[in-house]
Amino acid sequence: MSDILKTKKRDYKYNGPVDSSDYNSRIEENYQDLVYLYNKSNIVDTKLSDAFERVLKDHAFLSNAINDISDRIKALESESNTLSIHSFSQLDYSSFIGTSFAVSGTELLSFDPTYNIISLPKVSSGSFSKLKFGQPGVGQIVPDYFKAMLSLSFAGVDTNGAIIDSTPMYNAILDSPDKVWKRTVISPSNPITGAQMMLYVRVSPEISGSSKTNAIKLNPFPAFGAEIYSIEYTTNTDPSLSNTDTWIPLNSRGYYDGDVSAIGKVPPGGWSTAGADSVKNSGPLCYQFPSTDITAIRIKFNQKNYFTELGNYIYTYGLSDLDIRYDKFLPAGRTIIKYTPKTGDVIEEITNVTPKIYNVPLSQMGNVFEYRIIYDNGGTYSLDNPGANNHVWIEVTLNVANDTTAPVLSDLIIQYN
Amino acid sequence: MAITFNKTENKYRIREPLFQLNRTKFKSPRNSLSENLESNLLKTDFSRILEELTTIDLDILNKLNYFIGSVNDYDQAAKLEDGTSYALEGISIYIDAPGATENLLEVDTMNKLSGKLARLFYKVSLLENGN
Numbered sequence: 001m002s003d004i005l006k007t008k009k010r011d012y013k014y015n016g017p018v019d020s021s022d023y024n025s026r027i028e029e030n031y032q033d034l035v036y037l038y039n040k041s042n043i044v045d046t047k048l049s050d051a052f053e054r055v056l057k058d059h060a061f062l063s064n065a066i067n068d069i070s071d072r073i074k075a076l077e078s079e080s081n082t083l084s085i086h087s088f089s090q091l092d093y094s095s096f097i098g099t100s101f102a103v104s105g106t107e108l109l110s111f112d113p114t115y116n117i118i119s120l121p122k123v124s125s126g127s128f129s130k131l132k133f134g135q136p137g138v139g140q141i142v143p144d145y146f147k148a149m150l151s152l153s154f155a156g157v158d159t160n161g162a163i164i165d166s167t168p169m170y171n172a173i174l175d176s177p178d179k180v181w182k183r184t185v186i187s188p189s190n191p192i193t194g195a196q197m198m199l200y201v202r203v204s205p206e207i208s209g210s211s212k213t214n215a216i217k218l219n220p221f222p223a224f225g226a227e228i229y230s231i232e233y234t235t236n237t238d239p240s241l242s243n244t245d246t247w248i249p250l251n252s253r254g255y256y257d258g259d260v261s262a263i264g265k266v267p268p269g270g271w272s273t274a275g276a277d278s279v280k281n282s283g284p285l286c287y288q289f290p291s292t293d294i295t296a297i298r299i300k301f302n303q304k305n306y307f308t309e310l311g312n313y314i315y316t317y318g319l320s321d322l323d324i325r326y327d328k329f330l331p332a333g334r335t336i337i338k339y340t341p342k343t344g345d346v347i348e349e350i351t352n353v354t355p356k357i358y359n360v361p362l363s364q365m366g367n368v369f370e371y372r373i374i375y376d377n378g379g380t381y382s383l384d385n386p387g388a389n390n391h392v393w394i395e396v397t398l399n400v401a402n403d404t405t406a407p408v409l410s411d412l413i414i415q416y417n
Numbered sequence: 418m419a420i421t422f423n424k425t426e427n428k429y430r431i432r433e434p435l436f437q438l439n440r441t442k443f444k445s446p447r448n449s450l451s452e453n454l455e456s457n458l459l460k461t462d463f464s465r466i467l468e469e470l471t472t473i474d475l476d477i478l479n480k481l482n483y484f485i486g487s488v489n490d491y492d493q494a495a496k497l498e499d500g501t502s503y504a505l506e507g508i509s510i511y512i513d514a515p516g517a518t519e520n521l522l523e524v525d526t527m528n529k530l531s532g533k534l535a536r537l538f539y540k541v542s543l544l545e546n547g548n
Contacts, residue, residue, distance in 0.1 A: 027436075027438060027455065028438060031437075034434035034462050035433075038433075041470060048476060056483070059524065062530075063530065066530065066533050066534065066537070069537060070536075070537060077544070086540075113529055114528040116535055177484075261542050265539075283531045283532070284528065284532060410539070411543075
């Protein structure tokens with residue numbers, strides 16, 4: 001840029017006659033630079049619009065492709081007379097307003113489309129983050145007692161002394177589209193271990209006056225491009241954020257050990273075979289667990305995906321979002337989910353209803369999950385099956401588990417004839 | 418400004434600086450009036466450029482918002498379905514398929530797309546494992 005600008009540095013000392021030709025050349029240089037800057041800003045503006053237009057159009061059709069794949073999977077399921085939740089637009093409680101099945105606003109189950117979870121009704125006034133707080137007119141604030149550490153004592157390319165390009169860790173805490181915590185390792189080699197790191201984050205009781213925690217949400221960066229190997233917590237008072245603290249797997253009870261469909265649904269690091277529950281190429285993760293006095297958590301990251309550029313191997317991993325929370329839930333709640341068979345099919349009868357809940361054991365499933373099947377019986381909603389249904393609705397009731405866990409319904413699969 | 422195309426007049430818009438080329442010959446005592454005017458116009462031009470750059474900066478953030486979104490910005494997002502999509506006012510899309518109609522263009526944020534992909538991966542895993 002400095003080569004393009006015409007204005008030159010001058011060092012005047014007016015001790016004699018003033019030379020107007022130099023004055024004239026100076027204002028000409030100034031004028032040319034201004035014209036250049038004006039045009040440059042216009043070009044940047046146009047380039048931005050061009051880039052936005054391109055990305056927007058690609059994005060719109062890629063989104064459509066994802067919806068298309070979803071429809072095809074739905075069709076595959078239908079082949080085996082199975083239906084499940086494919087879109088949260090299936091939550092159809094509004095059709096039942098004014099009927100005996102009506103769900104009031106306070107008892108309506110909460111849902112989160114990012115993490116694909118349906119859970120107990122959330123009381124927002126009693127729910128808060130343990131890492132940040134919001135201030136009207138200021139936005140989100142990460143307090144100065146936020147503390148996080150990285151341990152780089154693992155085999156691989158991410159070790160002390162490696163060439164690193166990174167952004168601040170608190171970028172993962174702030175919900176802003178231009179803020180992401182990324183750690184890029186530039187390495188001349190690509191060992192089989194890739195890059196590994198352990199992130200330690202202190203949970204400060206100062207924000208809420210309590211260490212009670214029952215939810216962790218994280219969005220690995222790049223999305224679907226990094227591995228979350230384990231999530232553990234400590235209850236040590238004043239933790240040192242190192243290996244010397246006592247670390248307990250978040251899934252310490254080993255829920256669903258060995259069930260491959262539970263990978264990503266249970267916090268990794270709790271199964272009997274180390275690494276078997278690791279979430280490879282992880283999407284967004286959310287875990288709800290019993291209210292626990294947590295003073296710090298640690299998350300082990302692995303990155304074996306890399307780019308190559310200028311003879312180097314580039315490993316990037318991090319988080320676009322991280323929140324450790326205490327969420328207050330009502331002890332029970334309901335919602336209604338609509339199921340429609342593929343075109344041309346009708347549902348004669350529901351033969352099986354299978355909830356997919358991974359944060360309570362199977363032994364408690366009967367306590368935390370109940371359902372009723374609702375039919376459209378000649379324009380009236382009823383529990384009596386008229387046969388040959390174009391739609392059915394499942395009324396789901398979730399109850400808090402004995403250990404205070406708010407159950408997370410990941411899916412509800414029905415089979416029909 | 419249009420979003421799905423660029424208007425030609427925008428591409429070739431050139432704005433003139435206010436600053437003027439006032440050539441001078443110093444044959445008399447220097448005139449502070451013209452020097453002050455020059456200085457003031459220069460300042461106005463710099464302010465205009467700064468304002469333009471600030472607008473571009475905000476524009477980048479606003480446009481980024483459409484794609485990246487934010488976990489807690491549900492109030493700003495159009496609640497068309499799940500609360501993490503942005504509706505672009507006045508823009509519709511038609512995707513060719515039997516029985517298709519024109520729909521309001523809804524931009525899914527990365528979080529929503531990630532959520533949809535995670536759901537798909539989970540369902541494929543269930544199908545693969547015969548669940």
